[in-house]
Amino acid sequence: MTTNLKSTGSVVAVFVLLFAVWIAGAYWSHPGYQTHPDGTLSLDDDGLPKLAGPILFPSPAAVLQDLYRLLVRQSFLKDIGISLMRIGAGLLSSVVPAFILGIWLGINAFSRSAITPLFAFIQYIPPVAFVPVLILWFGIGLPQQVALLFIGTFFYLTLMIADTVANIPSAYRDAALTLGAKPHLLIWRVILPFGLPEFIQHLRVIVGIAWTYLTVVEMVSAETGIGSVIINSQRYLQTGRAMAGLFTIGVLGVLCDLALRGTSRLLCRWKY
Amino acid sequence: MLNICLLTVEDDLPETIYWPIFRELTEWVFVRKGFVRLFEPAADSERWSKNLSDWRRVLPVLIAGNELVFCTVDLRIPLDPGTEPDPQHGLTIVNEIKARHNEGVRCCILTGAASTDLGQLFASSMPEVLFDFKGDAQHGYRNIVNYIKSQALSLMATLNFQVANSRPQTLVLEEASGSLRDQYLSKAPYYVDEATWHIPTLLLGARGLGQRALLEFIAYLAGAELVVVDLGTGSNRDLFRRLTKLDARIDTWLEQPADSGPRQLIYLAGLDEYQPGMTGEESENCLWPVRAILKKIRLFGSGQASSFPISLVFSTSGDSPLRIASKDTRLLIRDIEECIGDMTGYPLRYLGMDENGWPLGHPRILRLPSLQERGREFRFLVIDSRLRHLQGRLGKSLPGYKGQELTLARDVADLLADKINWADYGNLSGLTDALDAAFENFLNHRAAGQFQITPFHLDARLQAQFRKFVLNMDEVHLKLPQADGKLRTIIERADFNVVEGETLVILGPSGCGKSTLLRLFAGLLFPSSGTVSYRQSSITGPSEKIGFVFQSYSLFPWLTVSQNIAFGPRNKGVRPEVYWPRAEQLLEVARLTGLQDQYPSRLSGGEQQRVAIVRTLVNDPDVLLMDEPFGALDLQTRWQMQDFLIETRRLIEDRKLSRKTIVFVTHDIDEASYVGDRIFIASPRPLELGAQFRVPFSLADRKDSLRRDSAFAGLINQVREALLDAASRRNPNEERAP
Structure with missing residues (x-):
């Protein structure tokens, strides 16, 4: 205490x-x-x-004043909503396949050794470097933004999940099997419950990364969203507004993190 | 009539001692278990203090008509709410029992308390039998059990009792010698199994699962006159006629004096046609006769509180837990419960209720498992028993049959067991016909040459010999790829059998491959050549018949203790009410009661390993593989765990439960000698099994004092020499794995 x-x-x-x-x-x-x-x-x-x-x-008061003006007069809430929608779509597109692929790679050592080098290769290309190519492919808009978030998070998350699953002590698998668990049910009865806290931990990391790429992509190629508000403020020398945007991202990030930590505490009582 | 009741002073007799007595006796004779639960102050202290004023009413009921009295009451309990506990209060209870003594309470068992004032009082008032635990607290209870058994036997020998059973074979118990339980099991094997042996007052289950046979057996033990009230359904008029007949009989019972009359036993089977979802008139047609009878029983039951032991069997048709749980059925059960309560002077309202209105933790209700739930072993039992039944009839007509005992080979029984869709038969009455037809067909086919009859199929002795080996390894050789990619021989040659019920220890240095042997048995690994088999069929994968206790703590950290234990049964889809009583018993033996809701990380190493053992045992495995289970524990805990293992085996042996075959792997010579019946010395990498030792100590010998015994030390020296010898025979320059 x-x-x-x-x-x-x-x-x-x-x-x-x-x-x-x-x-x-x-x-x-x-x-x-x-x-x-x-x-x-x-x-x-x-x-x-x-x-x-x-x-x-600007002083804190000025930043708050700007934030207030943004919210009330300039439909900043809509920008926040759009950013959240983008990050949601981006995460959905990467987290779901990353989980499926990651668990499969974690279980299957052969495919893990086959695919991991490729993923590591992609992982080392800075995702931001993909932006021009993505604009050429998808134009400017949601598909391109989602694609950047996907590239920025999918490979990373897949490898982390595969690693977690591969490192589950084999004793649990053996124990479950000798207690009559069907091999195809091991995912539900051993891998998911044991990996859950770590999976949530990975998600926390991934959400942070996703915010980075979202802001970048909004600054480069969007007319709406928190990132574009920030970059526009720079153009008009409105530092207070830019800082209000930064502040908003920080608050949203902390809220996400708290929500995930809360979920973890709720679902994985055994860890605490 | 032999109801047994033991009276003990709880403080002087720890649970670990009186529970074995109690368990053994509940298996053996009809004990009024429900009351004992009610009067366990440690567990029910709240209820006890709430109903304290009622003890005076209940005690006479407990004592009356019992030759022996067993009751876990702390005799110093305050007699009335608000008063201080005082040893003097025991006097009141003692006097109560003394008064009954003259009425035929044959003996009273006093344990451990002989030195106290209360003990002196008992000793002087009831000198017939006095047991004192002071000398041999651990094993003294055997004396008590033996004494009670002998008393019961002499009592029963005077009754030449016959119970005719119309379905499907005749149950005749000619004499009361040997173990009654064994006799009964051999005569009606598929009615009663271990799970049903705790005889409760109320049996629930699908029709034809053996309630009636069980009840008849209880009746036999209780020396009761059996009254079967099988109302069934039919026209209302028909029912009414039967009801009036019964009414008349009940009236004649009423006329008999309360104390001297025969004990009555009532069988209610009025719900044969009862279906779930029945409403209105339809449901009323099923239920009213039963209700009427209950009313009647209640009427004449009241006022005879102390002299009327009653058992009711209640059955619904078909195999459906749904029906048992349906609302109407539940109401009916409540009616019955209330009725019992009124007659025993211990009304239902003293039992806690759950939100559905079921009596909470009620010990008098037992649901008989369906055929499906009783599992494969049980199916073989049914097949075997039917075959023996048909032998006389079919045998003579079979060409080539020369009067041998007709036994099906395992594979043939296997075939039959799988051919029949057991889920179709919730009960036995329909099944036996189907089974008989199948047998006849099969045997005729075989006789017609379509299947070859080999001596193996018919020679029972040959089969028995094979059956004795639970596990066997035949010329097993194993190579495994190592980290560097090369194949390396792990097991050079393993060729041995494990006999049913023994504990085989494989002793060798760490990393010599002995754990790998266990993994082969568990079906987690397969040999490069040779075969590994379990009960004559080769192992193709993990099975819940072969339990595994791992070296490290393998409890699932994300599950609580009880969830860990439920892991195995849940895999099989067994319902909690089926496995949980068993799990609770095991937890108690393992001294883990109260830790059910903890996560494993909160437990000590010893507790964790005990949970792991319980988790494996709750699956009721035939074989237990133990891979250095106590290796990670400190010496003292390890000793305790070894004693726990021995104690568990002893309990299993004493209660004649299905014996467990154990293969135990360790590198500790003391442990091997203390725990094992047979020790194999394993030489290191690649593993080869060398010298073999037979441990000369019986289970009863294995207690803490054995560790200081000179014979034990001698054995250890012998084993140590063999171990060193085995190690030195290997080339010392050989590269060792790190």
């Missing part, structure tokens, strides 16, 4: 420190205001003081 409190305390402390640095940085990097030669502030049409230059490092 005390260690729990301690760690919570230190987390809070780190956050407070970062926040303070942020505020200080924002204060320090503030461009100041334009002045008339007589020293008075020059005002814009609304009667507010004009800035001397763009704000490159």
Whole structure:
């Protein structure tokens, strides 16, 4: 209990420190205001003081303000929804086949040794390098985005799952067989229940990776989505909006992670 | 009449001692199990304290009509709610029993408490038999059991009892010598098996599964007059006539004095036509006669609380757990339950109910398993028994038959067992006809030359000899590919048999390939040449008949203890109510009760291995393969586990359960000598079996003191020499696997 409190305390402390640095940085990097030669502030049409230059490092309040404007005036929610839809479609397209293939590879040593080198080869090509080719093949749109997420996650996940399945101690298999389990039911009775916590762990990693590629693909070739909001903000020197976009991705990522960890705790009580 | 009831002081008699007694006796004679459960304060302390005020009502019921009294009551329990426990309270109970003593309670067993005041009191008031556990707490219970058996036998010898059974053979128990259980099993083998041997009050199951035979046997043991009320269904008028007849009989029983009258036994089989989903008039036609009878019984049952042991058998048609679980049936069972409750003076409301209204943990209900559920061994039993029955009739007409005992070869019985669709026969009455026809056909075909009759098919002795070998290896040689891709000989030559019921130990240094031998038996590996066979057929893959206890902890970490144990039965689709009582018993023997809901990671090494053993045993395997099962445990735990193994074997032996054949692999000489009946020395890589030792100690000898015995030390020295000898015969320069 005390260690729990301690760690919570230190987390809070780190956050407070970062926040303070942020505020200080924002204060320090503030461009100041334009002045008339007589020293008075020059005002814009609304009667507010004009800035001397763009704000490159906005304060937390400014970021929140921008986030609020984005949400209320600029249909940012729709962008978030589109991004989530894309990441959902992308993950669905890779996770389902990766599970099936991964488990098969994990069980079958021969196919594992045949396929693993190929996968390792593909895995070493940075998925981002596929973007031009994918645009040529699929144009710009959902298929291309899903394809990039697929390339970015499928091979990685397949290999991880195959590895997990292959490393399940053979004692469990033997025990199940001598207790009368039919060989074709081993997947349900041994592999899935034993591998589940690790599978969820893999999913957590994969979701993080998927967010990376989603943002990249949205910056490169999309008109909507969080990534495109960020890249557009850069074009118009709206740093606050860009940071609001980053902040949103961070929050969504943490929520995903928490959900998966919760699922793991719920389904795999034996691990905790 | 022989109902047995033992009375003990719980504090002085740990569970491990009184449960074996109790189990043995429940197998042997009709014990009123239900009451014993009710009065186990340790398990039922809550219920006990709640119903404390009722003990005065229940105790006379327990004692009355029992020659022997067994009851796990702590005699110091407070007599009334709110009062302090006091040894003096035992006096009240003792006096109660003393009063009954004059009425024919023949003896009282007192255990362990002879030194206490209470014990002195017992000793002085009932001097007939006094057993004291102080001297030999571990094995003293055998004395008690033997005493009770002798008492029962002498009692039964005076009854020359015959029970005529109309279906399908006549059950005649001429004399009460030898083990009654064996006699009964041999005469009616397919009615009763181990699972049904705990005789409850209420038997549930499809028709023709043996409730009636079982009941008749109980009746025999109880010295009862048997009353069969087989109402069936028919026209209402017909039923009414039968009911009035029964009514008259019940009235005559009522006129007899309560204490001296014969014990009555009632068989209710009114639901033969009962189908699930029946409603309205149809269902009423099935149920009303039974209800009427129950009403009547209840009427005359009340007021005779202490002198009316009653057993009811309740059967529904067809093999369907669905029907047993249907709502109407359930209501009916409740009616019966209530009826029993009223008559025993221990009403139903004192039993907990689950949400469906079933009595909770009720010990008096037993569901008889269907033919399908009883498994393959049981089918052979049926086939064998029918064949013997037909022998006289068919034998004479068979050409070439010279009066030998007609026994089917295993393969032929196999064929028959598979030819018949057992699921079609929920019960035996239809099956026996089908079986008889099949036999006749088959034997005629065979006689006509379409199948060759070899001596092997007919010579029972020859078969018996083969049957003795449970496992055998015939010129087995095994090569396996190693990590470097080369084939390497793991087993040079293995050629041996394992006899039924023995524990064979294979002793050799670590990594010599002895575990591989076990994997061959388990069907996880196959030999490069030669054959490995189980009961004369070669092994083609893992089977639940051959259980395996692994070296490392192989419990599934994602399942709780009880789920781990249920893993095997669930694979076979066995329902929890069938395997769970057995699992609970095993857990108790393994001292694991209360750990059911823990995950394996929370258990100690010894507990984990015990769970692994229980998990294997719950499948009821014929053979147990144990691969250095205690190797990873510290010395003290290992000793405990060895004792546990011996204790389990002893229990199996004492209770004449199906014997387990064990193949045990170890590198520990002490362990091999302590656990094994026969020891094989294995020489290392490639494995070859060398010298053989027979261990001269009986099961009863194997207790902790044996470890310090000089004969034991002598054996160990002999084995050690042989082991060193085997190792040195190998070329010492030979490359050893790391």
